[in-house]
Amino acid sequence: MPTNDEFQVYREALAAELQPAMGCTEPIALAYAAAEVGKRLGGYPEAIDVEVSRNIVKNVKSVIVPNTGGLSGIEAAVAAGLVCRRPEARLQVLADVSDTERAEIRERAELPMTVRQSHEPDVFFIKVTGSLGGKTAAVTIRTYHTNITRIEENGVTVLSKDDVCADAQADGEAWSIPELIKAARVMPLMEAETLLNRQIDCNSAIAAEGLKDNWGATIGKILLARKPEDPATQARAWAAAGSDARMNGCELPVIIVSGSGNQGITASVPVLIFARALKIDRETTLRAVLLSDLVTIALKQGIGKLSAYCGAVSAGCGSGAGIGFLEGLTDKEILGVIRNALAITSGILCDGAKSSCAAKISMAVEGALLALDMVKNHQTFKAGDGIVQSTTDSTARAVGRIASRGMVSTDREIIEIPRGNPRLQTREESRPSFLSSV
Structure with missing residues (x-):
């Protein structure tokens, strides 16, 4: 009979993988990063900069962010996290949104924020930076949805954990x-x-x-x-x-x-x-x-x-x-x-x-x-x-x-194809965006 130790890697993987999430996980990862920024600033930022990889764009643009009254897109996800400011909930960061918060999210999502393409090598990369009252905070997520690898306050790194690209490759170690x-x-x-x-x-x-x-x-x-x-x-x-x-x-x-x-x-x-x-x-x-x-x-x-x-x-x-x-x-x-x-x-x-x-x-x-x-x-x-x-x-x-x-080049082509949702197209065309150059 096999010993328990033979299965430890599987038990650990299941504990890490089988996590609760409310909403599509890419916009929720954006909301999670934004929530950490908002909590550290103690309020909604006066200026917001969002840096994301192409795949994040692809998986956020068209999906509805829960508890936002039907909003979709990067701005909605970031605004929701910044309003709620409950990063301890991780991928359930938008699970308990009050009516007051929901109304604020809708208002904030229409305000300007800078969204730009990441030049990092990661397929999965998010960095949200905010400033409020002379203070700045920045949170970086790499590789997977809850993996905060760097937190900065006023330009000083207060957390750094394996802040390098670590995407899986086909020739890497795999289970049998x-x-x-x-x-x-x-x-x-x-x-x-x-x-x-x-x-x-x-x-x-x-x-x-x-x-x-x-x-x-x-x-x-x-x-x-x-x-x-x-x-x-x-x-x-x-x-x-x-x-x-x-x-x-x-x-x-x-x-x-x-x-x-x-x-x-x-x-x-x-x-x-x-x-x-x-x-x-x-x-x-x-x-x-x-x-x-x-x-x-x-x-x-x-x-x-x-x-x-x-x-x-x-x-x-x-x-x-x-x-x-x-x-x-x-x-x-x-x-x-x-x-x-x-x-x-x-x-x-x-x-x-x-x-x-x-x-x-x-x-x-x-x-x-x-x-x-x-x-x-x-x-x-x-x-x-x-x-x-x-x-x-x-x-x-x-x-x-x-x-x-x-399929790396396939990803680029998919993102370059115009989106068929007129509301999203109008919204993205109405503000500066890196999407046309991705």
């Missing part, structure tokens, strides 16, 4: 996916159980909300109308509905994976739907979600938190592995599901956070279910079929290389 499957079967659930239960409860709740009201493009509702009693349709619909709500300002929390609420939903909700349909016991259900989370994290290790590669693909692969686990597939068969799914859906682009993320989640789950059906019919893609390699691990590394290196 076969070992993850073994861990999911035998790893003690003591510490993970609370995290997994919270993930199931929170993400199921926002999915139910997405199906209840008309959030976004209502992808979940549209899907569910096809075959409301079919577990495969339910899996796609419920996962999509969670994103419908989340991308459009729903004020319910989500448990994230790999820095993403959409990935947290995709990794958990489809597995839960199948567990209920198959009448699976609670422990096996938890182990299936555990496997899905671990596979999602592993596939993202070579990609990094942000990329032009849609993160729902990784989480869809995870959910396919988790559903295969529920259905009693062998380790080898589960590996085949993951490899098949990577071959099917790895072409989905990330063009930022917005309503269509729900549709991409649906397609990622569908790809995983097709991959699962292939395996159950004794079919797997072979090495040499496009990006497919001889093992699941080497296929994952190939995808990581494509996403972290090959």
Whole structure:
């Protein structure tokens, strides 16, 4: 029997990754940095400078910031954090906003602030600087959403922690996916159980909300109308509905994976739907979600938190592995599901956070279910079929290389394409911005 120490790295990863967040995590990271600035200044700044990487722009421009009365964009996220000034809440920094604060956010978001492109090498980079009454404060976040690496007050560094670029690369150290499957079967659930239960409860709740009201493009509702009693349709619909709500300002929390609420939903909700349909016991259900989370994290290790590669693909692969686990597939068969799914859906682009993320989640789950059906019919893609390699691990590394290196120029092109939201275009054109030169 394996010892607990063998699984310590997984337990630590789950504790770090399965965090609650309200709202899309990139604007919330901006609000978090701004909240720290506002708290240190003791009020709303007279002057504000925001420096961000291209990927932050892509994932903030079109998504609604919760508790702002429907506002979207960088200015709204920063203004919300500066008004609320509760950085101790981290990615739930906008969870408890009063009516007075909400009204102030709407007013402040229309005031001028400087927004400019970062020249740092990080894919994920945020720096918010404010000044008030002769005092200045600046907060830098790198690599992932809560990673404050530098705080400055009046030009003096008061906190510095690994303030260098540390984005993941495809050739970096990665977990062995076969070992993850073994861990999911035998790893003690003591510490993970609370995290997994919270993930199931929170993400199921926002999915139910997405199906209840008309959030976004209502992808979940549209899907569910096809075959409301079919577990495969339910899996796609419920996962999509969670994103419908989340991308459009729903004020319910989500448990994230790999820095993403959409990935947290995709990794958990489809597995839960199948567990209920198959009448699976609670422990096996938890182990299936555990496997899905671990596979999602592993596939993202070579990609990094942000990329032009849609993160729902990784989480869809995870959910396919988790559903295969529920259905009693062998380790080898589960590996085949993951490899098949990577071959099917790895072409989905990330063009930022917005309503269509729900549709991409649906397609990622569908790809995983097709991959699962292939395996159950004794079919797997072979090495040499496009990006497919001889093992699941080497296929994952190939995808990581494509996403972290090959798609850098894709990101630039995506950001240069004009946004289709007339309100956002008008708003951005009305004030100086670096976006046209990104």
